Amino acid sequence: MQGKSPTASKRDLEEYLASKNVRNILKDLLQHICIERPPNPIEFILQYLSTTHALETTEAVATEEHQAAEEHNPVGEDLLDAESQSSEESDGEPNPEAMVPPPQYQRGRRNAIAVAPASAVKIEDLPKYPKDDTARHHIGQVLAKNLLFSHLDDHQKDILIDAMFERNAHTAEVVIRQGEQGDLFYIIGSGEVEYHITKGGVTQCVGRSGPGQSFGELALMYGSPRAATVVCATDCMFWVMDRNTFRSILLETTLSKRQRYQDFLAQVPILSQLTPYELSTVSDALQPSTFTDGQVIVQQGELGDRFYIVEEGCVIVTRVDPGQTPMEVNRLRPPQFFGEIALISANHCRRATVTASGNVRCLALDRDSFTRLLGPLEDILKRNTTQYNLYFSSQI
């Protein structure tokens, strides 16, 4: 028997590794270990590989179906319909409860995270849908409203703008159906949508979104069936991107931000009222800010438009009343928060000065995100201010 030359066997090996996609699988695995830093990496690796393997098999089938659909309809016409029909065609009437939301969005199971593998598609191979300057400008404005896109540089934004296509839908039209497979991500250009979840035979409206907001990320992040039905509350225009574009440009940051803040936000008492999914949308909107010792974060008497949660370090709250010297009234540490009074009071005025004591890291929400995400907590926040013993609390 003739032995193979060392060069030939090295080449064989390379070919074998390439044909089985081994390098990419290991790269993805390593990337996800770095993002999640699991306490037990071996358990994580075993779970990741078994989940990934299952997902890749399903994805291969889904991709073939998608390619077949694209060959039939190369410019992406009727993709909304294609998305909502796919599972009806495969197994008759869709059953919204056949599949439940991904485990991390079910109460009490926050740690069970199934991570979908990152896309192997190169950025330059993403689709390009021609559009005029007005459309590009409009997408740019829409993206600027959504913090999921805030980390993108101009080059990435251009790629994203090229890869998106426009979809229109009428009031009451179902864009996404709970339980179905899906591979599109939507950004609302105009109009409003409602989210409905059916559980135990009961359908509930769990939220509503408007221009600049996005939906449809869960199925793309976790390879799971759609977790909610999305229905147009008004006539809508969407900018839509496919799974590969979402994964190439948005998956890592969205996933890592949600995973990074998930456990921390769960400790913030005021946020315990929110569902795990609502908490994850709070994570998307958080803006980390750092302060050095003595730096004033908010100043009494100024107008305020940001809410802060202390993530690391300590802040000192001081107040000065007319004709008095400034007095320390509070010290706040993780996971306490401040800055809500200016956002819920009529005159938007800061009622105290907050200063960093040592190095401090805070997570901030701007006024729009605060109102949209924490608006339902306003009564609790107002009640909470009574603990500050503010003589003007009745004016809030």
Ligand SMILES: Nc1ncnc2c1ncn2[C@@H]1O[C@@H]2COP(=O)(O)O[C@H]2[C@H]1O
């Ligand atoms: N409470 C919620 N639970 C799950 N998904 C939600 C919820 N509210 C809005 N959604 C969105 O509805 C989308 C349905 O499709 P996806 O599961 O891909 O992604 C989901 C989210 O983007």
Ligand SMILES: Nc1ncnc2c1ncn2[C@@H]1O[C@@H]2COP(=O)(O)O[C@H]2[C@H]1O
């Ligand atoms: N005793 C206190 N009096 C006033 N504000 C306080 C007090 N303790 C903590 N704070 C926080 O300090 C913040 C200063 O900005 P805001 O008035 O927006 O919201 C205020 C509260 O969140």
